Amino acid sequence: MRNRPQIVILGAGYAGLCTAHRLQKKVKPGNAMITLVDRRSYHVNNISLHEVALGNALAQDVSYDLVPVVREPHARVLQAEVISIDIENQVVHTSAEDLAYDYLVIALGFVTETFGIKGMDEHAFHIENFIQSEAISRHIEDRFREYAFTDSLQRDPLDLSILVGGSGFTGVELLGEMVDRIPLLCKKYGISQSLVSLRCVSADKKFLPMFTDKQAQYIMDYLSDGGVEFYMDAMINEATPNSFKFKDKNGEHEFKANTLIWTGGVSGSPIMKETFGDAVRRGRLVVNQDLTVPGHENIFVIGDVAAFISKGSDRPEGTTAQIATQMGTATADNIARTLAHRPRHDFVFKNSGTVCSLGARHGLASVYGFTITGFLSMRLKKFVETLTDYKISGLYNAIKNTRLFKLINF
Numbered sequence: 001m002r003n004r005p006q007i008v009i010l011g012a013g014y015a016g017l018c019t020a021h022r023l024q025k026k027v028k029p030g031n032a033m034i035t036l037v038d039r040r041s042y043h044v045n046n047i048s049l050h051e052v053a054l055g056n057a058l059a060q061d062v063s064y065d066l067v068p069v070v071r072e073p074h075a076r077v078l079q080a081e082v083i084s085i086d087i088e089n090q091v092v093h094t095s096a097e098d099l100a101y102d103y104l105v106i107a108l109g110f111v112t113e114t115f116g117i118k119g120m121d122e123h124a125f126h127i128e129n130f131i132q133s134e135a136i137s138r139h140i141e142d143r144f145r146e147y148a149f150t151d152s153l154q155r156d157p158l159d160l161s162i163l164v165g166g167s168g169f170t171g172v173e174l175l176g177e178m179v180d181r182i183p184l185l186c187k188k189y190g191i192s193q194s195l196v197s198l199r200c201v202s203a204d205k206k207f208l209p210m211f212t213d214k215q216a217q218y219i220m221d222y223l224s225d226g227g228v229e230f231y232m233d234a235m236i237n238e239a240t241p242n243s244f245k246f247k248d249k250n251g252e253h254e255f256k257a258n259t260l261i262w263t264g265g266v267s268g269s270p271i272m273k274e275t276f277g278d279a280v281r282r283g284r285l286v287v288n289q290d291l292t293v294p295g296h297e298n299i300f301v302i303g304d305v306a307a308f309i310s311k312g313s314d315r316p317e318g319t320t321a322q323i324a325t326q327m328g329t330a331t332a333d334n335i336a337r338t339l340a341h342r343p344r345h346d347f348v349f350k351n352s353g354t355v356c357s358l359g360a361r362h363g364l365a366s367v368y369g370f371t372i373t374g375f376l377s378m379r380l381k382k383f384v385e386t387l388t389d390y391k392i393s394g395l396y397n398a399i400k401n402t403r404l405f406k407l408i409n410f
C-alpha cells in the first residue's frame with residue numbers, strides 16, 4: 001500500500017485529531033493513507049483537566065476512544081510512543097513500528113515546564129494528564145480525611161493547607177474548582193473552613209494578561225472571596241516535600257503545605273528540540289504562514305509545539321485548544337489541496353475570545369468584546385467544549401461523548 005501518499009500525524013490532541021478527522025473526509029481512500037499516532041488509545045480534553053483534579057469531573061467525562069473517530073479504510077490509529085523523527089529519510093521511529101511518510105504533521109502537545117526549580121518535579125503535582133489530575137483529587141481528599149480522623153492533639157494543620165505555584169490560566173481554573181470543592185470537603189469531614197489555607201504564589205506581575213484589567217480583577221476578587229490568597233511577583237526558587245521557598249520584594253519566604261501543585265508553565269514536546277535543534281524555543285518552532293517547517297514544505301507543525309506569528313505581529317500567538325483546533329482544520333485542508341495539486345492557503349487565526357471557568361457554576365467569558373460572567377459563562381464554556389468535540393471528532397461522537405447532554409443537563 002506504499003504507493004498511496006502516506007500522511008503521518010503525531011499526537012491525537014486537539015490539533016492532531018482535528019487534522020485526522022477532517023482529512024479522512026477530504027481525501028478519497030485511494031488517494032492517501034492516514035496514520036494517527038498517539039501513546040494513548042483515547043483523546044483527552046485537556047481543557048477540562050482541572051475539573052478532574054478537584055474531583056468535579058471523572059476521567060471518562062473528559063476523554064474518549066480514538067478508534068470510532070479515525071476509521072478504515074484509509075485512516076488508522078497506531079497506539080505507540082513516538083521516539084524520534086528522521087527528517088532526512090522521512091521516517092518516524094515509534095515503539096511499535098517505523099513509519100515512512102510523504103506528509104508529516106507534528107502535533108505532540110505540551111509537557112510541564114518547571115524551569116529547573118529545585119525539587120519542583122519531585123514534590124509538586126502537575127496537571128498534564130488525567131492520571132495526574134486524579135492523583136491530585138485523591139491526595140487532597142486523603143489529606144482532609146487524615147486530618148478529620150486523627151486524634152485532635154496529633155493533627156497536622158498542613159493537611160488543610162494547599163499551595164498552587166503559578167497564576168496562569170490553568171492555575172486560575174484550578175483555584176476556581178477549589179473554591180467550589182473545599183466547602184464540600186469541609187462539610188463531608190466536619191472541618192471548619194476557617195482552618196483551610198489556599199495560597200497561590202506566582203512570578204507574574206500582571207494577573208491573566210489575556211483579559212482586560214477589569215475582567216482580571218473580577219476573577220481575582222471572586223477567588224479571593226472564596227478564600228484564595230495571592231502572592232504575585234514572587235519567584236519560587238525551591239520546592240521541598242512540604243513547602244515552596246520564594247522571594248519577593250519583601251525578602252525570602254517559605255510557605256508550608258501538604259499539597260503542592262505546580263501550574264507555572266508548559267513547553268512543547270521535547271521531541272521538537274531533538275528534531276529541529278536550536279531553532280526550537282521551549283519546545284516550540286516558528287512555522288511558516290501555512291504552518292510548515294521552513295525548508296520542509298511536507299512537514300506541518302501545529303498546536304502547542306508551533307510558534308505561529310500572525311501577519312503584522314511580532315510575537316507568537318498563545319498556545320490554546322482554540323488555535324490548535326483551527327490549525328488542525330487548516331492543515332487538513334492544505335494537505336488535501338496539495339494532493340489535488342491546488343495551491344495552499346495561509347493560516348489565519350480567528351480569536352473568538354476566552355472563557356475562564358471558576359468552578360462548575362461560575363466563570364468569565366470575554367467574547368467578541370462582550371463580558372459574560374456567572375452561570376451563563378459556564379454554559380458558554382460547555383457549549384465551546386461541545387463545539388470543539390464536534391470539530392475534532394464529528395457530530396455523532398460529540399453527542400456520544402455526552403458534552404451535548406452536559407450542556408442541556410442543568
Ligand SMILES: Cc1cc2nc3c(=O)[nH]c(=O)nc-3n(C[C@H](O)[C@H](O)[C@H](O)COP(=O)(O)OP(=O)(O)OC[C@H]3O[C@@H](n4cnc5c(N)ncnc54)[C@H](O)[C@@H]3O)c2cc1C
Binds near residue numbers: 016127305320324356
Ligand atoms: C488544565 C488546563 C486547562 C486549559 N484550559 C484551556 C481553555 O479553557 N481554553 C483553551 O483554548 N486552552 C486551554 N488549555 C490549553 C490546551 O489544553 C492546550 O493548548 C491544547 O491541549 C493543545 O493541543 P495540542 O493538540 O497541541 O496538544 P495536546 O492536546 O497536548 O495533545 C498532544 C497529544 O500528543 C500525544 N503525545 C505527546 N507526546 C507523545 C509521544 N512521544 N508519543 C506518542 N504520543 C505523544 C499526547 O498523548 C496527546 O494526546 C488548558 C490546558 C490545561 C492543562
